[in-house]
Amino acid sequence: MANALPRLGFDGITSVRQGKHFELEVADDVDDATLAKIAETFLANPVIEDWVVRRVDA
Template identity: 60%
Template structure:
């Protein structure tokens, strides 16, 4: 078994209202110096040896991420 991490973030040109809300909240709570926040998603998958890298890319692009507005990375963690 192996652990695979899929990190998904909004593309740079996409507005991130949740990230903007976090920046505003940080300022109101007295945390200065933070000028931008981008909020994403993280998925952890346990896979067996039969799941190859191409399949993981398809899982991420077809099910986990909306590739029109999100970028993703797939990483096998040992």
């Protein structure tokens, strides 16, 4: 995909990544280690997918 963009007139794009996105609403006492374990064991296949846990304020 990144190789096709310059042919379409879009320059400066060196990488394109596509993926799935999960949003979880959790209680304040759920720690980052628990969220990471959920991501690694339930939401993602760590063999073929990278994942990141990010907290945002609502």
